[in-house]
Amino acid sequence: MQHPLIIALDFDSRVKRQHFLEGFGEEPLDLKIGMEGFYREGATVIEELKQKGHRIFLDLKLHDIPNTVHQAMKALANLEIDLVNVHAAGGQKMMSAAREGLEAGTKSGQNRPKLIGVTQLTSTDDQMLSNELLIQQPMDEVVAHYAQMTAQSGLDGIVCSALEVQKVHEVCGTDFLTVTPGIRMPEDDKGDQHRIVTPAQARQNGSWGIVVGRSITQANDPLTAYQKMKQEWERYA
Numbered sequence: 001m002q003h004p005l006i007i008a009l010d011f012d013s014r015v016k017r018q019h020f021l022e023g024f025g026e027e028p029l030d031l032k033i034g035m036e037g038f039y040r041e042g043a044t045v046i047e048e049l050k051q052k053g054h055r056i057f058l059d060l061k062l063h064d065i066p067n068t069v070h071q072a073m074k075a076l077a078n079l080e081i082d083l084v085n086v087h088a089a090g091g092q093k094m095m096s097a098a099r100e101g102l103e104a105g106t107k108s109g110q111n112r113p114k115l116i117g118v119t120q121l122t123s124t125d126d127q128m129l130s131n132e133l134l135i136q137q138p139m140d141e142v143v144a145h146y147a148q149m150t151a152q153s154g155l156d157g158i159v160c161s162a163l164e165v166q167k168v169h170e171v172c173g174t175d176f177l178t179v180t181p182g183i184r185m186p187e188d189d190k191g192d193q194h195r196i197v198t199p200a201q202a203r204q205n206g207s208w209g210i211v212v213g214r215s216i217t218q219a220n221d222p223l224t225a226y227q228k229m230k231q232e233w234e235r236y237a
């Protein structure tokens with residue numbers, strides 16, 4: 001994956017996902033499979049997409065005690081995935097255990113998948129952060145702190161909003177991967193997302209990769225919506 005525009009394949013059936021992908025022809029894509037698809041279909045969904053040459057971000061956001069996450073990552077390492085994530089809120093021991101599990105499960109001679117930590121979900125706004133989660137620091141400082149913990153645990157990067165990328169780069173350096181969902185064109189429905197940025201703005205802010213779901217998957221013409229997003233994403237490359 002190189003500055004990917006990752007399409008979030010959040011569909012409630014395999015048939016809908018396949019129909020969507022047929023519209024894209026043979027081009028290998030950067031795709032995200034999340035809980036919805038993986039819980040329904042298991043590892044076969046990864047095999048199916050990999051056979052077509054796609055690059056895969058498996059988004060299961062693991063968050064449990066270190067031993068459980070270690071063993072789960074060891075199992076996931078058997079899948080042909082390129083990127084996988086955990087919740088940084090699980091803490092440094094959990095994140096280190098995740099990395100070690102992934103390393104232990106990766107066959108010798110192969111590169112382990114990249115591992116990133118989710119900082120604060122892009123559906124969380126300032127009010128929710130302070131009133132529900134009882135975190136009183138500003139959002140960008142919280143995200144930068146989680147990013148630092150993630151880096152210290154030996155992970156490759158984080159998931160955050162593109163609004164916090166500059167702050168993250170200040171503390172973790174620009175090589176630290178920043179994968180940013182919450183991407184919308186100005187005219188798009190925001191849905192449940194709060195910390196929203198356009199593809200062009202995300203690139204200007206320094207995002208390494210963006211994740212786009214409904215603005216493409218629910219569009220009347222998904223291929224055109226994807227091409228428009230990609231053009232915007234690459235405008236400041």
Ligand SMILES: O=C(O)c1cc(=O)[nH]c(=O)n1[C@@H]1O[C@H](COP(=O)(O)O)[C@@H](O)[C@H]1O
Nearest residue numbers: 008059120121122159181182211212213214
């Ligand atoms: O880890 C993620 O991918 C993720 C983290 C986050 O903070 N926010 C977020 O929206 N996501 C995922 O990114 C995708 C965004 O989808 P849309 O809001 O439809 O573009 C969804 O599949 C989410 O699960």
